[in-house]
Every structure is written in C-alpha cells, then in structure tokens.
Amino acid sequence: MMREQVISTSLSIQKAGQAKHFQIKLPKNTKHIIGIELGGRWLAPTKNTSVIPPKEIIKVRFAESGLKFKRDLLIGELKLQSCEEANIFYSGHLQIDNNAAYCDFSGNTYWTATAFTHQSSSFEERVVVDGRSTILHGIYKDRYGENNPAVNYLLNVYVWIEIIEPNTNKR
Amino acid sequence: MLKPVKKRFDIQVTAAKESITKSFELDKTIKTVRGVLVMSDKDDLLYYRGTQKIEINKEEYFPENYESKLLMSGINVPPKQRYYDLGNVNPGNGIVKLIFTDNEDTRTPFETYRVSLYIDCEMEDGL
Numbered sequence: 105m106m107r108e109q110v111i112s113t114s115l116s117i118q119k120a121g122q123a124k125h126f127q128i129k130l131p132k133n134t135k136h137i138i139g140i141e142l143g144g145r146w147l148a149p150t151k152n153t154s155v156i157p158p159k160e161i162i163k164v165r166f167a168e169s170g171l172k173f174k175r176d177l178l179i180g181e182l183k184l185q186s187c188e189e190a191n192i193f194y195s196g197h198l199q200i201d202n203n204a205a206y207c208d209f210s211g212n213t214y215w216t217a218t219a220f221t222h223q224s225s226s227f228e229e230r231v232v233v234d235g236r237s238t239i240l241h242g243i244y245k246d247r248y249g250e251n252n253p254a255v256n257y258l259l260n261v262y263v264w265i266e267i268i269e270p271n272t273n274k275r
Numbered sequence: 276m277l278k279p280v281k282k283r284f285d286i287q288v289t290a291a292k293e294s295i296t297k298s299f300e301l302d303k304t305i306k307t308v309r310g311v312l313v314m315s316d317k318d319d320l321l322y323y324r325g326t327q328k329i330e331i332n333k334e335e336y337f338p339e340n341y342e343s344k345l346l347m348s349g350i351n352v353p354p355k356q357r358y359y360d361l362g363n364v365n366p367g368n369g370i371v372k373l374i375f376t377d378n379e380d381t382r383t384p385f386e387t388y389r390v391s392l393y394i395d396c397e398m399e400d401g402l
Contacts, residue, residue: 112340143342145323145380220322223349225356260342 120249134235139228310358332367
C-alpha cells in the first residue's frame with residue numbers, strides 16, 4: 105500500500121549571505137519524492153545582531169501609491185539534489201509576498217489585505233524523483249543578507265514522499 | 276448512506292513557546308476523514324508562530340514542526356476548497372491527536388489565541 109508522508113527539516117540562518125549545505129535522510133521504504141514546500145520564521149536578534157524583520161504589510165493608500173507593484177522580497181535560494189540522479193531536481197526561492205493587497209479595493213487606511221487573510225490554499229511544488237537514494241543533498245544561500253547585514257531566521261524545508269507500507273489490517 | 280459533516284476542536288494557547296498536546300475523539304458514526312483545516316481567532320499569530328503535528332488513529336499525517344500556515348486558507352479560497360485534502364482516511368479508533376507548538380517570530384508579538392482544528396468527515400446517516 106502506498107502512503108504519503110512529509111519530512112520536515114529546519115535550518116538556522118544567522119549570517120548575512122550564508123550558504124548552507126545540508127542533507128535530508130529519507131526512509132528506506134521511500135518510493136518517490138513527490139513534492140517540496142518551503143517556509144520560515146523570523147527570529148529574535150542574537151546578541152551581536154539587531155535584526156529588522158522585513159515589512160510585509162504595505163500600508164499605503166491607493167491614492168498615494170496608485171497601483172504600484174511592489175517587488176517581492178527574496179530571502180534565499182534553495183537547491184536539492186538526489187544522490188542517485190544527476191543534476192539538481194529542485195530549485196526554489198524563499199520569498200515574502202509584498203503584493204497581497206495589490207488591486208484589492210476592499211483595503212483602506214485601517215485594514216489592508218495581508219498574507220494571512222488572503223493566502224490561497226498551499227500546495228507543495230510537484231517533483232517526480234525516484235526514491236532509491238536515501239539521502240538528499242541541499243544547498244541554501246541567503247540573499248536577504250545582501251542588503252541587510254544582520255539576519256536571524258529559520259528555514260523549513262518539507263519533502264513530501266510516497267512510501268510503501270506493508271499491508272496491515274490496522275486501517 | 277454517508278453524509279458530509281464538519282467537526283471543530285479548539286485549544287487555547289496561553290503562553291509563548293508553549294506546546295499543547297490534546298486528543299479529540301470523533302463520533303463512532305464517522306466512517307471517513309476527508310480533510311483538515313486550522314484557523315484561529317488571531318490569524319496572524321497562527322500564521323507566523325504556529326506549528327503542529329497531527330495524528331489520526333495513531334498515524335502521523337503532518338510531522339512535528341509542520342507550519343500552521345500550510346494548513347490555513349485565506350478568504351480568497353472558495354469555501355468548498357478550504358480543507359487540506361487527505362483522501363479518504365479510515366478514522367480507526369477515532370482519536371485525533373494534535374500537538375500544537377507556539378514558536379517565536381518577531382513579526383507578531385505573543386498574545387493569547389485560540390487554535391481551531393476543523394475536520395471534514397463523512398458520517399453514517401442513520402436514516
């Protein structure tokens with residue numbers, strides 16, 4: 105019987121422009137890797153840094169800004185490779201949406217559409233990779249630090265896999 | 276005949292970085308679990324700070340540290356598509372275990388908030 109499962113891996117990024125190599129261990133009964141999701145959390149400053157969290161909410165009235173499209177904020181880039189396959193199979197960005205309120209005329213001075221009010225359903229990014237390898241190699245490169253010398257955040261990588269489960273009468 | 280039914284279970288997060296474990300029991304008449312959704316009375320806190328593990332019938336469907344925002348749906352999503360589709364899961368003993376953890380995030384200072392776990396089920400219609 106096939107079943108989906110997700111493996112969560114957290115990486116702490118504390119230096120501007122930091123590149124981090126990491127590995128994700130897959131269970132032996134993995135049949136396929138079927139999807140990747142990214143997430144993150146902004147952490148409090150460490151002793152030596154004073155982290156300014158990125159602004160996600162654009163509190164500017166349409167009258168002042170017109171319909172200006174704001175550039176999304178790039179936090180970092182992630183690449184993943186399976187040990188059994190040549191080349192990378194996934195390349196993605198961790199970024200912050202700065203345009204949740206774009207063209208949303210319900211917004212006003214007191215209320216603005218934000219990621220947590222207007223996000224659509226989350227779906228993993230589909231990949232089709234054989235699960236023969238028990239290790240995935242990953243490299244993450246921080247890009248937020250290029251313009252902000254102090255960074256401290258947590259990156260979460262979710263790897264969706266399909267596993268073969270022995271038939272039991274449990275379910 | 277099976278008829279769709281939604282169940283809601285609440286927990287209250289009262290301290291920052293708190294981890295709460297709670298088990299909920301589904302009715303015996305529930306035959307399948309189709310989807311899950313998490314929401315809160317303070318969306319921003321759940322979105323930025325929440326992570327959870329969800330088990331149904333002792334089987335893990337979302338691991339520890341799985342961010343709540345990945346199981347939330349905004350008002351832009353049509354009501355019929357708001358639940359995370361699990362397929363048709365047999366509820367077995369009917370126990371749904373939620374391990375919710377509040378994590379630090381500087382974008383939202385902590386306040387007490389409620390976390391609601393909604394479960395989309397199908398129950399046996401006695402008629």
